[in-house]
Each structure stands twice: as structure tokens, then as C-alpha cells.
Amino acid sequence: MAADLNEKVERYERLLREALAKADIGPIKGSHMLAVAEDYKNMARSYYEDGMHFIKSEDPVNALICFSYGHAWLDAGARLGVFDVDDDVLFTI
Numbered sequence: 001m002a003a004d005l006n007e008k009v010e011r012y013e014r015l016l017r018e019a020l021a022k023a024d025i026g027p028i029k030g031s032h033m034l035a036v037a038e039d040y041k042n043m044a045r046s047y048y049e050d051g052m053h054f055i056k057s058e059d060p061v062n063a064l065i066c067f068s069y070g071h072a073w074l075d076a077g078a079r080l081g082v083f084d085v086d087d088d089v090l091f092t093i
Helices: 005-022 032-056 060-080
Strands: none
Touching: 005 032, 005 060, 032 060
16 A cells, blocks of 8 residues: 555654754763754754745645755764754654
């Protein structure tokens, strides 16, 4: 059975929104890794906003791509250790 695009867009939007809320920046102030964490979170937030734009523009394929890329930035940051996360459903930890 083929995947339902609209269901997938809704699911990935929710996952990214929840991950953004839980991705607490961990490194100490002034450190290089703090800048990395902030960059990763800003990229994820930007992809989320772009995805919402594509939903409003009735372009679910690009919305799904944005939500997926945004989540990848947060997941990479969690693996790198720049986010304090403990949710092994939202993040690969």
C-alpha cells in the first residue's frame, strides 16, 4: 500500500514541532559548540517555517522535504551532543 502523503506531512510537521520544543541547547555560553547548537536549531526552525509556507501553498511534497530536513538538523545536533535530549522517539540517541 502506498504512503498517504497528507498523513505523512502532518506526522512529520508534528514530529519537527515537538523536537524543536524539546531540543534544549546544551553547550556553555561563549563556546564554539554553543554557536553550532544555535546554528543547527536556527536551520531546523527555518525549515519548519518553510514547510508551513509550503502547506499554505498547497505543496505537500516540498513541505514534507522541509520537515524532514529540519528534523535531520536536530537529530544531527542530538548525536553531536549539542542538544540535551532524552526522547529516543523524537531523536536518534
